[in-house]
Amino acid sequence: MFPSISNTPLVLLSPMLVLFALFLAFPVIFTIFLAFFEFQGISTDSLLVVDLGIVYFTVPEVVNLEYVGLQNFERMLTDNVLHQALFNTVYLFAVLIPTMVIIPLTLAIALNSSLIRFRNTFRSLLLIPTAANTIAYAVVFIAIVAEGGLADSLFVLIGIDPIAWLRNGFWSRNLIAFMSVWRWTGYNMIIFLAGLQTIPESLYEAAEIDGATRLQKFRYVTVPQLKPVLLFIVITSTISIFKKFAEPQLLITSGAPLKETRTIVYYIYQVAFQNLELGYGSALTVLLVAIVTTVSLIQFRVAD
């Protein structure tokens, strides 16, 4: 660590700080501010002009800006569409969290054990979905489950009635979960694998001497040692589930029932960019961040 020599650190940091202030800090504060307002239209008159010679920007002045106090938050209480969207999101959370822990962890344990050969090949194959484009892979899944597609053929072949995935709310919603499992299994597996490799071999040897079975070793050595990794996976998965937008958006575009597939972020998108109620949309954003933060804190507490 060096003492600051002249103003080097500030020179190094300044481009980042300008962008950070403008595109991250300001939007965060502005979202909270907008949550208490409602307005129609955007004015090009500027409220504040910043001219630094190289950087020139204006902070938007919003016309017909009307202070509505807590009205946006009161509206949430009686907003049935929001309640349904919350329910859909929580449903995905309830289905995906256990799935996104159990399957990847089982795979990681299998691929960490000397019983299995070709471990690196299997690992690479399972990681492939992580590199797939968010929307492109969803397009493939929708083509597979579309009427008369691959899923239908396979079902008929094994003698099951085809499922109308895209017309039935229950199946559409589960399709979102199914796609997420496809995409994130390898990702979570790699993180678990890294966690497993940090567990000292001596712990297992000690358990072995005490005559522990495989399951007892898992229960008393692996699980306690993996706790921090488990927490990391649960929290990152929680955040990614609560901000799900791409898959529901594409399903809705393909005609899936809105009611059962609309997530909170999709609803925010509709409110803000289809109805142009930017104030209410901001209030919903504040609500979502509050929910995610609360859930993460609870998970943190439970882990301790």
Added chain:
Amino acid sequence: MHEKDLNEALWKFGGYGFVIGAVLFVMIPIYWLLIASTLPQTEILGNTGSFPRLLPGSHFFDNAQALAERQTVNYYQSVLNSIIVASLYTVLSLILCSMSGFAFAKYDFRFKELIFLAILGTLIIPINLLVIPLFLLVSNMGISNSFAAIILPWAAYPVGIFFMRQTMQSIPDSLLEAARMDGATEFQLYYRVALPAVKSGMAALAVILFLFQWNLFLWPLVVLQEDKFTIPVALTKIMSQQTPAYDQLMVAALIAIVPMLIVFIALQRHFVNGILAGAVKE
């Protein structure tokens, strides 16, 4: 002893079964994508009851041609847009993150902890939720429907700054001191000493940044118009027709997925390091 062997064999069998099952689950959609992109629409849909095709057909170039001749969305333009945007973003963000990381790791200055905490604080906010204020900001700056609008907002990528700080801390101070003795300026320390020392960290971050921008969807959907569409936006626009042309869509999805898979296989080590550095899921 015999029982122990049997037990072992059962675990082995179960383990292989589970892993191979998962591999099939992962590979079937990818394989079907390869096959379906070479079939006409009538064969992608409407084979109910017959055994699915396992071998490619001969319609790939017809499909690719039809995709090029679309009236509404210029898909190949969007592929080019995505490559340009993701590359520019990666380069810009790497410069910003490594400069900041170096400053945080190797210098003392006023408000250092405070600034760093402010950056870490934004990690709890799913950043694509800032679309509403960003939309107002970008409209006012007059840069909506431009590549700048999707490159600039997350060029100061909090995860990247944090990751570069961690990486740069491993550079020995003595190395920097020695360079100072030789008369290197502070900026030369950054790009002649620090950057070469963290090459593999930079590579890992580059992969993650590229993928982040490549997959960005909500914000481009809000801010871009027809001629500036990136791949995900173009795909969703093609999907939104009454009867989606799945033959064209399969070629489009193939172009969006397969090259990235090849890159992934080539850069797998960096890719895994990037994931382990705590990359954020989009």
